[in-house]
Amino acid sequence: MDYLNTLGQNAVKAKYELQKLTTAEKNKALCAVSSALTASGERILRANQKDYELAKQNGMAEALLDRLRLTPERIEAMAQGLGQVAKLEDPVGEVMESFDRPNGLHIDKVRVPMGVIGMIYEARPNVTADAFGLCFKAGNAVILKGGRDAFFSNMEITEIIRETLVREHIPADALQLITDNDRAVITAFMQLKQYVDVLIPRGGAGLIRAVVENSTIPVIETGTGNCHIYIDEDADIEKAIPIIINAKTQRIGVCNACESLLVHEKIAERILPALGKALGEKNVEMRGDRKVRELIPQAVEATMEDYGTEYLDYIISMKTVSSVEEAIGHINQYNTKHSDAIITENEEHAARFLQGVDSACVYVNASTRFTDGFEFGFGAEIGISTQKLHARGPMGLRELTAYKYLIRGNGQIRA
Amino acid sequence: MDYLNTLGQNAVKAKYELQKLTTAEKNKALCAVSSALTASGERILRANQKDYELAKQNGMAEALLDRLRLTPERIEAMAQGLGQVAKLEDPVGEVMESFDRPNGLHIDKVRVPMGVIGMIYEARPNVTADAFGLCFKAGNAVILKGGRDAFFSNMEITEIIRETLVREHIPADALQLITDNDRAVITAFMQLKQYVDVLIPRGGAGLIRAVVENSTIPVIETGTGNCHIYIDEDADIEKAIPIIINAKTQRIGVCNACESLLVHEKIAERILPALGKALGEKNVEMRGDRKVRELIPQAVEATMEDYGTEYLDYIISMKTVSSVEEAIGHINQYNTKHSDAIITENEEHAARFLQGVDSACVYVNASTRFTDGFEFGFGAEIGISTQKLHARGPMGLRELTAYKYLIRGNGQIRA
Numbered sequence: 001m002d003y004l005n006t007l008g009q010n011a012v013k014a015k016y017e018l019q020k021l022t023t024a025e026k027n028k029a030l031c032a033v034s035s036a037l038t039a040s041g042e043r044i045l046r047a048n049q050k051d052y053e054l055a056k057q058n059g060m061a062e063a064l065l066d067r068l069r070l071t072p073e074r075i076e077a078m079a080q081g082l083g084q085v086a087k088l089e090d091p092v093g094e095v096m097e098s099f100d101r102p103n104g105l106h107i108d109k110v111r112v113p114m115g116v117i118g119m120i121y122e123a124r125p126n127v128t129a130d131a132f133g134l135c136f137k138a139g140n141a142v143i144l145k146g147g148r149d150a151f152f153s154n155m156e157i158t159e160i161i162r163e164t165l166v167r168e169h170i171p172a173d174a175l176q177l178i179t180d181n182d183r184a185v186i187t188a189f190m191q192l193k194q195y196v197d198v199l200i201p202r203g204g205a206g207l208i209r210a211v212v213e214n215s216t217i218p219v220i221e222t223g224t225g226n227c228h229i230y231i232d233e234d235a236d237i238e239k240a241i242p243i244i245i246n247a248k249t250q251r252i253g254v255c256n257a258c259e260s261l262l263v264h265e266k267i268a269e270r271i272l273p274a275l276g277k278a279l280g281e282k283n284v285e286m287r288g289d290r291k292v293r294e295l296i297p298q299a300v301e302a303t304m305e306d307y308g309t310e311y312l313d314y315i316i317s318m319k320t321v322s323s324v325e326e327a328i329g330h331i332n333q334y335n336t337k338h339s340d341a342i343i344t345e346n347e348e349h350a351a352r353f354l355q356g357v358d359s360a361c362v363y364v365n366a367s368t369r370f371t372d373g374f375e376f377g378f379g380a381e382i383g384i385s386t387q388k389l390h391a392r393g394p395m396g397l398r399e400l401t402a403y404k405y406l407i408r409g410n411g412q413i414r415a
Numbered sequence: 416m417d418y419l420n421t422l423g424q425n426a427v428k429a430k431y432e433l434q435k436l437t438t439a440e441k442n443k444a445l446c447a448v449s450s451a452l453t454a455s456g457e458r459i460l461r462a463n464q465k466d467y468e469l470a471k472q473n474g475m476a477e478a479l480l481d482r483l484r485l486t487p488e489r490i491e492a493m494a495q496g497l498g499q500v501a502k503l504e505d506p507v508g509e510v511m512e513s514f515d516r517p518n519g520l521h522i523d524k525v526r527v528p529m530g531v532i533g534m535i536y537e538a539r540p541n542v543t544a545d546a547f548g549l550c551f552k553a554g555n556a557v558i559l560k561g562g563r564d565a566f567f568s569n570m571e572i573t574e575i576i577r578e579t580l581v582r583e584h585i586p587a588d589a590l591q592l593i594t595d596n597d598r599a600v601i602t603a604f605m606q607l608k609q610y611v612d613v614l615i616p617r618g619g620a621g622l623i624r625a626v627v628e629n630s631t632i633p634v635i636e637t638g639t640g641n642c643h644i645y646i647d648e649d650a651d652i653e654k655a656i657p658i659i660i661n662a663k664t665q666r667i668g669v670c671n672a673c674e675s676l677l678v679h680e681k682i683a684e685r686i687l688p689a690l691g692k693a694l695g696e697k698n699v700e701m702r703g704d705r706k707v708r709e710l711i712p713q714a715v716e717a718t719m720e721d722y723g724t725e726y727l728d729y730i731i732s733m734k735t736v737s738s739v740e741e742a743i744g745h746i747n748q749y750n751t752k753h754s755d756a757i758i759t760e761n762e763e764h765a766a767r768f769l770q771g772v773d774s775a776c777v778y779v780n781a782s783t784r785f786t787d788g789f790e791f792g793f794g795a796e797i798g799i800s801t802q803k804l805h806a807r808g809p810m811g812l813r814e815l816t817a818y819k820y821l822i823r824g825n826g827q828i829r830a
Contacts, residue, residue, distance in 0.1 A: 014749065016771070038638045101792060105781055114803050193627070212608070216627050218634070218804040239826035246828035282777065332431065335603045354821045356431070358530065365823030366520055375829070376820075377516060388529050388817040389633040390805040402803040405791075407768045409781030411654035413661035414790070 004188050007176050010194030011116040014141040014173035019061045019113055020169070023090040024195040025208070026137055029168040036164040037157070037334035047156035048125065055149050063253075066150055067124050068132040078157075080131045085216050087135040087329050088379045091140045108406045113139030115197040117400065118189065120145045122203035125153035127337065132161055132175045134382050138400035141171075143196065145189060147203075155179060170205060174350045190215035191363055198390075199400070202383050206309075221389060222383035225255030225338035226310045227368040230327040230353065232309060232344035233264035237271050239365055240343040241278050247367040249282045255384055256371040260317045262327045265291065268320050272296050307334045319325060324349045328356040335359055338395045339368040339393075360386060360393035417601050422558055423593050424608030426531040429556040429588035432527050438505040441552055444583040445501035451579040452494040452544060452572070459490055462571035463540065470564050478668075480552045482539050483564055493544045495570075500548040503794045506813045507554045518566050523821045528554030530612040532815065533604065535626060539617035540568035547576055547590045549797050553815035556586075558611065560593040560616075561606060605630035612817075613805075620725070635805060637798035640753035641668030641725045642783040645742040645768065647759035648679035652686050654780055655758040656693055662756070662782040664697045666788065668727045670799055671754050671786040675722060675732040677742045682711040682736050685710050694731065702735070703733035722749045731806060741763045750774055752801050754783040754808075774810035775801060 021029075026282055037044070048070040055068055097109040117140045121127045128146055136144040146154040162172040179187060190199060192217045199221050201211040211219055229247060231240050247258035262271060270290060276296030279286055286292070287302035299318065306317040307330070321327045324342075331340050340365035342353040352366045361371045371394060373381025378396030385391045391399035436444075446457055452459070463485040470483055493513040516522065522787040533554045536542045541793040545562055557820045569592055577587040593604060605614060615635045638812040644662060662673035670730025680685060682686050683706060691711030694701055701707070701715035714733065721732040722745070735741045739757075746755050756778035757768040765779045776786045786809060793811030800806045806814035 043707070079728055099792065101790070105785060107791065159781070182521075212631050218802055220804070222743050225795065236826075242828055250829055274583075333703065338712065350823075355435070361820045361822060363822045364824065366822055366827040369829040369830050370520060370822065370827065376522065377514065387633055388633070391821050392818055403807055404774065405776045405808050406787065407776060407778045407781055408765075409779065411651075412781040412785065413657055414784035 003180065004178075007178065008116070010173040011141040011143055011176060012195050013130060014171040014396040015113065015115050017171050018136070018139050018141055018174055019092075021139065022176070023092075024197050025140070025170075026090065027086040029165060029170050029338055030082050030086040030133060030137065033129075033133075033161050033164045034079045034086070036406050037075060037079040037082070040160045040274075041072055042327050043160065044075055044153065045069060045072070045155050047152040050152040051125075053149055055249055056337055062147065068153075068154060070327055074126060078126045081126075081130055081344070082133045085137050085380055088137065088397055091401050092135065096403060102152055104410065105412055109179045109403050111398070111401050112404050114400055114402045115140060116195055117142045118185070118192070118196045118199040118217060119143075120189070120199070120201045120203070120207065122207060125150040125157060125183065127202065128154045128157045128177070129161065133329060134397060135185050135400060138397045140400060141174050141176075141179065141199045141365050143176045145186060148181045149400070151181070155249040161268060181231075186307075187203075189218060193217050197291070201382060218389075220383070220395070221387045222395075224253045224336045224383055224386060225312060226257060226259050227258070227329045227338055227383070228260045228262060228335055228340040229258050229263040229368065230321075230331070230342045231267060231271060231322075232266060232324065232327075232342055232346060232349050232353075233266040234349060235264075235267055235271070236345050236347035236356050236365075237267075237274070240271060241275055243279055243341070243343060243365070243367050244275060245282060246280065249285060249314070250317055250367075250369055254369075255310075256368050257312070258316065258320070258326065258341075258368055259310050260320050260334065262330060263292070263320050265320045265322050268295055271322055283314050285315045286318055287315065291320040292318045310336065324352050325356075328353060332356070332358050335377065337388075338384065339363065339371040341366065341368050360384070418595065419486050419593075419600065419607055420702045422593065423531070424590040426556040426558055426591060427610050429586040430454070430528065430530050432807050433551070433554050433556055433589055434507075436554065438507075440507065440585075441554070442501040444580060444585050445497050445548060445552065448544075448548075448579045448584050448689045449497040449501070451575050452497070454491060455571075456487055457488050457577045458575065459485060459514045459568065460487070465567040466540075467566055473797050478767050479564075479813050483568075485540060485568060486692045489541060493541045495629070496541075496545055496763075497548045497741075499793055500552050503552065503812055505552065506656045506816050511696045511818060512622065519824065519828050520827055521823045522820050525720060525821055527816055528549045530555060530815050531606070531610055532557045533560075533603070533611040533614040533632060534602070535614070535616045535618070535622065537562040537622060542617065543569045543592070544576065546797065549795055549812060551589055551814060553812045555592075555815060556589050558591045558593065558604070560601060563596045564829040566596070577618050584713060589782070602629050605632060608632050615798060626630040633804075634811070635798070635800050636802045637800055637810075639725060639751045639801060640672070640725065640799070641674050641749060641751045642671060642749055642753055643675045643744070643746045643755040644673050644783065645677040645736075645739075645755070645756055645757045646679060646682060646686060647742075647761060647764050648681040648684055648737065649764060649782075650679075650686070651757040651759035653744075654683075655686060657691055657778070658692055658756070658758060658782050659690065660697060662700055662784055663731055664729070665782075665784055667729060669784075670725075671783050672727070673731065673756075673783050674725050675734070675749065677734050677745060678707070679742075683707070683710055693809070698729050701733055702730065704735055706735040707733045725751065739767050740771075743768060747771070747773050750802075753799065754778065754786040756781065769779050775818050786819065
């Protein structure tokens with residue numbers, strides 16, 4: 001794949017230049033790109049119109065068409081996003097640790113850019129600008145492979161960013177877009193290990209599985225969220241119901257939405273009728289075990305498969321349990337290591353849940369919907385990691401960096 | 416692969432128990448295992464004798480036979496190693512960061528065990544006890560696949576450790592050994608993603624490549640080291656020669672040994688004759704460019720392939736360059752992102768080198784041989800990472816952990 005090798009080599013050349021940029025230079029470029037996107041609204045809308053019409057002709061569903069659609073407001077939001085990234089603290093250069101060895105060696109552990117970041121994503125064309133902004137601010141070159149449906153939009157946005165970078169005397173190859181939609185090219189991209197330091201897939205479970213199975217580049221898995229809420233026997237019902245309604249229905253199609261509910265059998269009679277009513281009013285289909293169905297007449301039977309399903313829809317699975325330990329055991333078996341919550345006023349139960357549940361984010365008395373880079377105060381988010389290696393949970397600028405050790409001596413040799 | 420699935424399920428069950436252990440409980444178990452290894456010296460030696468004789472019959476080379484061989488002293492060193500790990504600070508539970516959000520959520524970022532660690536390694540049977548000790552202290556269950564040549568030794572060491580754990584009321588499955596040497600089993604192990612959180616290969620370049628290409632589990636690449644030393648025009652020759660001799664010859668077959676030398680052309684005439692003599696006295700074969708060969712008559716011609724070769728032998732490649740930038744460019748093209756050094760008295764050249772060279776460890780005026788967990792003061796080492804993701808350079812206990820976010824609220828929902 002000569003084409004991909006060239007892309008890889010270009011990215012590596014660019015990364016060494018990007019690593020030398022000062023924070024001020026990076027911020028100036030981000031603001032220039034932000035302005036250029038605003039000024040090029042018409043160009044972007046024309047390109048997006050082409051994608052939209054093609055997608056419509058091909059019978060794309062309404063919800064997906066809406067994700068694909070750019071409007072002047074969405075372009076402005078994209079431009080402003082880059083302006084906000086410019087305002088974030090630059091993680092590069094931070095001295096994370098500093099220590100002296102008995103032999104006189106002085107060692108600094110310093111935060112550095114990751115190098116070249118690859119991203120494969122679906123649908124939304126605004127990811128093109130967002131991903132560039134975050135990767136660039138953290139000093140990285142980025143190679144993007146966007147969804148085939150947003151082809152013209154992604155091309156146009158990329159072109160505007162690259163033109164602006166050139167005007168700012170920054171290598172255009174800080175951002176490259178793979179324009180080939182051939183499956184073999186995408187698989188070859190996943191094996192561009194020689195040039196790409198990390199590959200981040202953003203999209204549905206199918207995309208993420210394909211990347212994990214085919215990539216030789218280190219991958220950060222993102223996104224899949226089969227999130228649980230456990231209503232402890234010592235839960236405050238006044239807190240529990242609003243949290244569950246929020247986590248399940250505030251936004252349906254997102255990875256931090258609640259998909260499954262566990263209820264301690266001692267509180268089931270007190271909470272389930274009211275909860276069933278509240279969920280019913282939001283048109284949520286409930287699938288539960290026998291006890292749940294006794295207390296919520298409209299609930300249907302849950303299968304074992306339900307407990308492992310991320311619905312991303314107005315459906316919730318429900319199960320009664322007889323202890324915190326049973327809840328923890330169930331969650332660790334079925335969750336996707338994303339976000340899980342306990343509702344309880346019992347400190348000791350909370351502590352056991354926090355310790356025992358194996359998830360990126362474990363909550364006490366709050367909605368799982370807070371698992372988000374902005375809500376965590378990171379100012380930005382490239383995705384939510386559901387793996388253990390490198391980064392876990394919301395990933396901001398810092399998670400797009402690596403480190404290196406700088407060791408200063410005066411002639412030390414090893415004995 | 417039912418057998419591997421069982422191993423995976425056992426490890427997951429064990430990991431939840433290990434995560435609950437206190438530091439004192441872990442240390443007590445480590446000391447018990449240390450004593451058990453000392454007390455079982457005869458058992459281990461008998462098993463090792465079987466491996467040794469089989470290997471000898473199969474014509475194993477002397478150097479490899481020596482790596483395979485256990486002696487009472489080596490068993491004692493192994494046992495003492497575990498005692499030392501017991502003394503190291505427990506990384507688990509460390510609150511890495513703590514912050515409050517405007518909505519009242521309190522977020523703690525807490526260090527937790529990785530979970531289940533897989534390791535594939537070659538030759539040396541002592542790795543079995545070392546790897547167990549480090550993974551266990553960091554709260555992880557471990558599944559090991561040792562070299563086929565150390566089969567009986569690894570079996571015996573594993574058995575002794577598991578017996579001791581049971582006596583300490585700790586799940587024996589904290590340590591499991593894959594005893595099947597079938598290639599298909601090893602490949603299936605690399606895809607046990609459902610149960611294993613990270614896979615660490617330790618061994619030659621071939622093993623590491625096979626793991627990177629076949630694993631669906633996140634991998635930490637370790638080991639390969641094509642390490643460079645650049646002698647700047649402003650180098651102190653009195654420092655340069657001892658550092659180079661140390662980095663090249665103090666121990667030949669290790670990843671942090673120097674394999675390639677770059678020399679600024681302005682200092683070449685002053686240093687190369689003496690350096691050639693010193694390397695010659697150590698029986699190091701020198702392969703250089705034209706200028707090097709003019710100044711060191713016994714040097715032979717270097718090919719481009721030489722510059723990319725990790726010799727692990729009494730051979731060094733040598734090249735003259737005309738600037739720090741040329742040295743950095745050459746190193747970034749040929750190194751393995753492990754360890755590289757500049758010898759200079761010029762602060763500004765040092766700064767450019769430290770910034771520009773893309774390696775886990777970048778040195779000024781010291782031997783690359785210091786890239787080592789013990790030399791860095793980590794008290795232990797599971798390997799040297801040469802990738803960017805998660806850990807870079809020497810990996811100690813901390814690098815065998817992940818983190819999770821614990822979020823405490825009092826009913827917060829997302830607006």
